[in-house]
Amino acid sequence: MDTARSYRARHRRRRPQLGLAIARTFGTHGYDVALIARNRAKIEALAGSRCGSGGAGHRKRRRGGACGRRGAAKWRALSLRGTTSSDSSRSAPDSSTTLHTTNSVPAHRRRLYWREALSRTFGAVDISVPEEVYSGTVRTSPLGRIRGVTVEGDPMQTLRTRRLIAGSTNDNHVVVMLLSRGNAQVEQDKRDVHVRSGALFVYDRARPLRLTFPEPFQTKSLVLPRHVLDLGESDLRQITAAPLGRESPLGTILTPLLSRLVETAATYP
Incomplete structure (x- = not known):
């Protein structure tokens, strides 16, 4: 029982790493990313780590986005619906599929x-x-x-x-x-x-x-x-x-x- 609880606890700590890594990946490709946490301090910590990663943050600096000179303070709440686009008017699948x-x-x-x-x-x-x-x-x-x-x-x-x-x-x-x-x-x-x-x-x-x-x-x-x-x-x-x-x-x-x-x-x- 203790082993099972320990296993679950370790994986609860690991999952934010996966979530943040995927957020960086989508940010690198120009998607808006919604940061969600239980309090403001955690949001600012996440935003700071994203800006300092050299990955998605670097791309955003060139775009003049949230990781520019004002840094993490410029991050704002986004609707989850804005994370990806569901615009049905986009072109049909191209020949690259x-x-x-x-x-x-x-x-x-x-x-x-x-x-x-x-x-x-x-x-x-x-x-x-x-x-x-x-x-x-x-x-x-x-x-x-x-x-x-x-x-x-x-x-x-x-x-x-x-x-x-x-x-x-x-x-x-x-x-x-x-x-x-x-x-x-x-x-x-x-x-x-x-x-x-x-x-x-x-x-x-x-x-x-x-x-x-x-x-x-x-x-x-x-x-x-x-x-x-x-x-x-x-x-x-x-x-x-x-x-x-x-x-x-x-x-x-x-x-x-x-x-x-x-x-x-x-x-x-």
Whole structure:
């Protein structure tokens, strides 16, 4: 019991790191970011850390925004609706969106095709499925240096081993994944946890991973260069394979934000 309480306490302390890192990422790409805390002192501390990070704050200084000469004092409250745009008049998805689907692939080639589609998106993986791959779709849209990815598929297990990582390139990415339908089991950094529908979690492509979907599923993910998160190695290891449910305060904010961003990624210029 004490061990479980200690585990939960450690992860409550880690989650603000993830929230602040994601805020920096969106700020770097020109989004308004709402800072929410229980009192003014915490808001000012968060704003100060953002301005001093050299990431999103640097971009804002050039734009003359909230991190200019007046610093954190110029931050103001923003409506959560302003965090992302839901303007339905934006242009239709452009040619930069890629779609991989097994629908038109002969049954005997679907397993290989599905493995290649997942490897192109998330890095080289081995996959195992109960029987044949009946259906699977991967839709990817760029958001600057970030990619928004929606995956729908049948039950499967993906495995990234040290051998696969050593033989692949461009693995310096982190995946923030929302399980929007189904259940999953994720294993990384000596943690092996169950993920419920509606929860999000982080994993690092540069380290071994086992990800199991025991039933048909849908995921929505942001694939980020590691340096965009502005987290040290030890901080990143602390948040991998640590699910954040939508019933938590931070999950209540991040879950719909990530979902909406991935869904509308193709409509942004």
